[in-house]
Amino acid sequence: MKKIIKNGKIITSSDSYEADLLIENGKVVQIGRQLEEAGAQVVDATGKLILPGMIDEHTHIESPFGGTVTAPWKTESVAAAIGGTTTVVDFALQPKGKKLMDGIDRWKQRAEGSSAIDYGFHIGVTDLRDDVIKEIPTIVKEGIPTLKVFMAYKDDLMIDDATMYKTLAAAKDEGALVMVHCENGDLINLLQKQCIENNQTDPFYHAVSRPIEVETEATYRAISIAEIVGAPLFIVHVSGYEPAEVIRAAKAKGLPIYAETCPHYLLLTIDELKKSNFEGGKYVCSPPLREQRHIDALWNALKDGTLEAIGSDHCAFNFKGQKELGKEDFRKIPNGGNGIEHRLTLLHTYGVLEGKLSLNKMVELLSTAPAKVMGLFPEKGTIAVGSDADIVLFDPNKEQTISQTTSHQGLDYDMFEGFKTKGAPTDVFLRGKQIVSNGKFVGQLGDGQFVRRSPFGYCYDTIK
Ligand code: URP
Ligand code: ZN
Numbered sequence: 297m298k299k300i301i302k303n304g305k306i307i308t309s310s311d312s313y314e315a316d317l318l319i320e321n322g323k324v325v326q327i328g329r330q331l332e333e334a335g336a337q338v339v340d341a342t343g344k345l346i347l348p349g350m351i352d353e354h355t356h357i358e359s360p361f362g363g364t365v366t367a368p369w370k371t372e373s374v375a376a377a378i379g380g381t382t383t384v385v386d387f388a389l390q391p392k393g394k395k396l397m398d399g400i401d402r403w404k405q406r407a408e409g410s411s412a413i414d415y416g417f418h419i420g421v422t423d424l425r426d427d428v429i430k431e432i433p434t435i436v437k438e439g440i441p442t443l444k445v446f447m448a449y450k451d452d453l454m455i456d457d458a459t460m461y462k463t464l465a466a467a468k469d470e471g472a473l474v475m476v477h478c479e480n481g482d483l484i485n486l487l488q489k490q491c492i493e494n495n496q497t498d499p500f501y502h503a504v505s506r507p508i509e510v511e512t513e514a515t516y517r518a519i520s521i522a523e524i525v526g527a528p529l530f531i532v533h534v535s536g537y538e539p540a541e542v543i544r545a546a547k548a549k550g551l552p553i554y555a556e557t558c559p560h561y562l563l564l565t566i567d568e569l570k571k572s573n574f575e576g577g578k579y580v581c582s583p584p585l586r587e588q589r590h591i592d593a594l595w596n597a598l599k600d601g602t603l604e605a606i607g608s609d610h611c612a613f614n615f616k617g618q619k620e621l622g623k624e625d626f627r628k629i630p631n632g633g634n635g636i637e638h639r640l641t642l643l644h645t646y647g648v649l650e651g652k653l654s655l656n657k658m659v660e661l662l663s664t665a666p667a668k669v670m671g672l673f674p675e676k677g678t679i680a681v682g683s684d685a686d687i688v689l690f691d692p693n694k695e696q697t698i699s700q701t702t703s704h705q706g707l708d709y710d711m712f713e714g715f716k717t718k719g720a721p722t723d724v725f726l727r728g729k730q731i732v733s734n735g736k737f738v739g740q741l742g743d744g745q746f747v748r749r750s751p752f753g754y755c756y757d758t759i760k
């Protein structure tokens with residue numbers, strides 16, 4: 297059925313203007329003033345902003361991690377939809393000893409029929425054998441043009457520098473983009489042992505054992521290896537001033553380095569980890585939360601283009617039974633927090649309304665830039681004739697207070713508990729189908745489809 301969205305204000309990463317949208321067969325087919333179409337359902341967007349569906353390039357849904365499993369597609373994809381996100385790119389992991397495609401197949405099986413929104417996958421490389429290198433062209437052809445490597449999590453996911461070099465070289469040949477978690481896993485391992493020897497077992501010591509320097513060093517090393525290979529690189533979850541400075545310098549040199557930060561690094565400080573009764577465990581993520589000076593630096597880095605995106609790094613573990621695994625030893629706390637539902641409303645409240653970002657910049661950071669870097673543009677990440685009708689109607693005046701009791705994530709706590717927000721999605725359309733109406737989920741699990749993404753460089757114009 298055709299739909300016309302009328303009387304709203306369209307906000308893309310470059311433009312803000314009043315116009316109507318005609319949607320047909322899941323696509324935007326016309327944009328103009330006072331559109332009329334016989335038989336079309338009219339959606340009134342008076343007083344609303346019309347945004348492209350948000351894209352979250354960094355999620356871990358229903359993922360085995362840290363000895364347990366994160367919250368599932370059936371809750372997290374609905375929470376994402378209600379928060380205005382219509383596409384996630386989730387991290388699949390190569391099972392050790394198996395192939396990359398085995399990881400992708402496992403993740404696809406979990407998401408298929410269970411996701412309310414569209415999804416793609418990155419593949420986390422854990423075991424780069426020669427036969428695995430040969431698989432890279434196939435996975436790129438299958439629509440998975442992003443590989444992930446971890447410089448942290450020693451004795452689990454961590455890779456060495458030679459593997460990083462080989463991954464970058466193989467990816468470059470196929471137009472794939474490597475994403476990297478930058479922290480020096482060897483040093484963290486040593487510092488963690490020192491803490492435990494000194495009986496420093498509380499969540500706060502998670503941060504003590506991961507000082508900013510271990511992130512800065514790994515960021516510099518990853519960029520240096522990418523420079524030797526001549527490959528582009530995407531640095532995930534940048535948490536502070538010094539790593540951002542390293543990225544800024546690399547960009548100034550003309551290197552094709554891309555990077556994101558996450559809402560929790562922009563809004564929460566290391567003080568959360570000091571909460572008593574093990575409450576600090578709720579805030580254990582890697583890299584750790586940091587001091588205010590880092591928060592200020594990250595906002596500046598978003599403004600000046602050092603960072604191009606804000607992914608949620610949604611990696612949701614319950615407090616009871618999951619975070620509690622590390623009650624006696626912070627090393628056993630599964631790392632990760634939430635953000636899939638609140639990314640847009642938090643960035644509107646604490647970015648746009650506090651004058652740190654324009655609405656256009658917010659759309660760029662949360663939708664357009666991730667779409668471009670992740671090979672989803674122009675079908676997703678913008679509102680244009682021919683693009684998917686992934687549309688968010690956003691009420692800029694709706695006030696809420698974030699609470700676990702009203703959030704839709706399958707979680708028994710919320711990292712952003714008590715945050716007041718202004719501005720919220722009211723209606724969300726996924727390829728033309730309404731999946732959120734007046735803030736309520738009205739879609740179905742299974743509405744989401746696997747999205748085949750284009751190789752890197754197809755849609756990012758600054759790539760050299
Ligand atoms: O603490 C985090 N970030 N957990 C998710 C896994 C990762 O490193 O991205
Ligand atoms: Zn990571």
Ligand code: ZN
Nearest residue numbers: 354356609611
């Ligand atoms: Zn992550």
